[in-house]
Amino acid sequence: MTLGTVLQLLLNGLAVGCIYGLVALGFVLIYKTTELVNFAQGDLMMLGAFTCYMFTVWYGIGYWPAFALTVAVIGLFGAALDRIVLRRVIGQPQFAAVMLTIGLGAMFRSFASMAWGSEIYTLPTPFSAKQTLVAGVSVSHEYLSIIAGTVLLCAVLYGFFARTKLGIAMQAASQNQLAAYYMGIPVKRMFSLIWAISAGVAAIAGVLLAPVSLIDTNLGFIGLKAFAAAVLGGFGSIPGALAGGISIGLIELFAGAYLPEGINDVVAYAMLLIVLVLRPQGMFGTVGRKRV
């Protein structure tokens, strides 16, 4: 074990963790505002990756326009999903929304395999197969792009939620719907917008992940690991989701390198169970008793 390998693992783990963190961020955004848990988040990411592939390769528009277009399309799709389907289950038991999003996820996978076939694609990007040698560690640009993209996205989202009027209205809607209504905030529209943002974040995660992973219809199962990330960070904390994602990514890569084979597949879920048993509120979350 040399310093170089450790740095390499650190970098890769950070990149993979960023993806988990982004998907977890999507869960958390929706959970914080609407108290629905979106099991289809991973599948939205898969749709994002496929859409971007379709725009870049089939229609031959460049990577960057395709990226922007994908985020817009998937964001709109998320908003439409809220308007048409998910708004109807608000106020019903949480379980209804869970089943609904599981069903939607299955439909998305089915749709993807019909629309784009069951082949496995790779997304060509400007940073494909480029590397820089830094201190004996070959840093692949794809991984760098994931980390840079995540940092940038987080900065933008932070600015949006903390500084803009719309972002603050969203925070208000998520903290107390009734009070937000009284203040003249269109809460329903805020919900749709949150869904759009969350789907857009999933699409960005998908597009960033596509060059290092392969695009196929099972890409959405990464959502399961993102659950571990969200729970680790406390299911309702935005910085927690990112920290949880990065922790899970690092743990997974180091477990893959230094623990017996096969552990790395389940280490994320084992972490999830351990966290739920020992500290259900996660690293940053706050969980109180339910109101009677």
Added chain:
Amino acid sequence: MRFIFKTTYRQDLGLFRDRYQRDWYIALLLGLLALPFLLPDYRVDLSLMLIYGLCGVSLMVLAGYTGLVSLGHAAFLGIGAYAHVHFTQDLGLPWVASVALAALVSAAAGVLVGLPALRMTGIYLTIATLAFALIIQAVFNRWDAVTGGLSGKAVERPVIFGVSLRDDTSFYFLCLAVLIAGLWLTRNLLRAPTGRAWVAIRDSEIAAQSMGVNLAIYKTLAFSYSAALMGVAGALFAHQVGFLAPDIFTVLLSIQFLLMVVVGGLGSLHGAIFGAIFVALLPVAISEARDVLPDWLGRLFSVFGQDTGFAVAAAVDGFVKQPGLEPGIFGLVLVLFILFEPHGFYGRWVKIKLYFSEFPLYRRATFKRQKSYARSERLR
């Protein structure tokens, strides 16, 4: 409308409401006994349906009656299946003892999940069971000595008390007997204090606790009972599929079980059975439709001319032959049920029955769903 006047305590203890209900169930049993002879081509699907029925009952106890939604029931099924095959084939135990042991092993796993579940509610529990199922699936993959690993394990036909059940018909009767026994046990358990405690936990944990229901004991009990039933179902399932491989017991199977209880109707044993029938028959229906539908639609559209008919038939044929169609249809069904009939087939059946029994006086508002605002589960 028929009114039941209860004049003896015996009526409260009886399994059926009145003798008409009992007669209907006897008729149903006779029908089920005759079914494999009436539909000889579908014997395999029919026994799968019965096994799914047992799975549905198992999950119904947990999700429908105790309110603990599990996304990991395929793992219990797998544990039961592998344990049973290991006990009969590797250790040479007799069939009945092996099934009982498989149920015990599965129940022990249920306790293992149930204990941490005491600290979690709602969505956290669902996620925890999901994580458990994924870990168990990895164990199935790796533990070559017992599970045969990725290459799988062939399962022999069941031999009970020296009698080998070689053909599908006798296996169907075995499944039917086990399902009826399971239903009978569960129905009685649900009417007993245990079942009432479970329902109380489902409706409000805090209220149940204040009434003196020990949450720890009853939640663990629900988990272990449900897992034990799943273990028995797993033993039958092993014989049904004939070959165990880890990729059978995936999250998708767990989702199918949840689909079963939701589509059937949460909170009723009838619902579990309706759901099982639906889930077992939908793939059969889809594969039948694959053969028939293009032709039918083609003929239908050929009223607009021969060419239109051919074009429609070809288009429909291309569509239904898509490999990813089936899970999509499952998803669509789930979405439609959650949106439009959250009480499932059983809820619809109750409504239809009430419509006819009250005939001119039926009011739609009887079952009207209350609209409510988002109910926060968070404390603020």
